[in-house]
Amino acid sequence: MEEPIDLGTFLDLWAKGDPARGDIAVTVVRLSDACCRIGNLVALGSIAGALGSETGRQSGFDRQKEIDVRANDLIVASLKDAPVASLASEELEWALPINPGAPLAVAVDPIDGSSNIDANVSIGTIFTILPARANGVDTSSFQQQGHAQLAAGFVVYGPFTSLVLTLGEGTHIFTLQRASGQFLLTKRSVQIPVATREYAINASNYRFWGESVRTYIDDCLRGRDGPRGKDFNMRWTASPVADIYRLLTGGGIFLYPGDMRENYAHGRLRLVYEAAPFAWIIEQAGGAASSGQERILDLVPTSLHQRTPFIAGSRTEVDYVVRLHRDPHGLGERSPLFGRRGLFRT
Secondary structure (H helix, E strand, O other): OOOOOEHHHHHHHHHOOOHHHHHHHHHHHHHHHHHHHHHHHHHHHHHHOOOOOEEEEEEOOEEEEHHHHHHHHHHHHHOOOOOEEEEEEOOOOOOEEOOOOOOEEEEEEEEEOHHHHHHOOOEEEEEEEEEOOHHHOOOHHHOOOHHHOOEEEEEEEOOOEEEEEEOOOOEEEEEEEOOOOEEEEEEOOOOOOOOOOEEEOOHHHHHHOOHHHHHHHHHHHHHHHOOOOOOOEEEOOOOHHHHHHHHHHHOOEEEEOOOOOOOOOOOOEEHHHHHHHHHHHHHHOOOEEEOOOOEHHHOOOOOOOOEEOEEEEOHHHHHHHHHHHHOOOOOOOOOHHHOOOOOOOO
């Protein structure tokens, strides 16, 4: 069996002496180093202190946790000598200048799913690398379509630590070898199955969803007796990194739609440093990602912390949900028995 290559070697082979690619490679390595340190911190649990305690500050809709702050500090420190002009983070209101004039910009969610830290549920870090604009002194670097991304990835801190990475040439998974502190390539060119029998959504919000999302979930719940003709499983961890990792390795669809709750009309995921990198990773693995109306990678952010509805995963399921958004009553393949105004709905 061939020995797996480490992340540094993988990136060197990809860069092939190209200075622009070399800058991206260096930045990915620095981020992976920060994630190793974050993983070590997470692994300590309560030994590292009250990581789940609130700092008293808000981060978007969420109360900021101690682990959020400490992870953010580790990332900032790791990028000080990297070719990065500025950093955008869920934990920072504005973009932070790092090395103005450098060619790259980085956006991160330092800890995705931090509400799970005390429950010992998998959490993670999400990042994206973009070309810097205006010397990195304003937020314009982060107001580019997802197509502009140069690298994107996320790390899951679970029973083992995994790094999922795309450089625009497929999606690859690396696993941390703790003894050496290196990420080793363990799955090359991951492909999401086209069809699935599994979905991930927070079902407690059912009454707040729009008709298209309720219709989709109703159809899944009816299983083989409904219009889909097959049974589905539901998964939900409240850590998007864990749910997205699951669908990358086994197929599935992840939904965090907008809903009728106050401040949730545009969903919960941040476009710049959550939805866009997830979308690129998923598309590079053969999947699809949409807001329900538009392809995620086509969206142009208008603000640093903009939110978007997010539906991603196996292509056939995402396409099905998108068609429901565009015309909830018009799916030709739906049985009249289960139609919107069929025998079971009026």
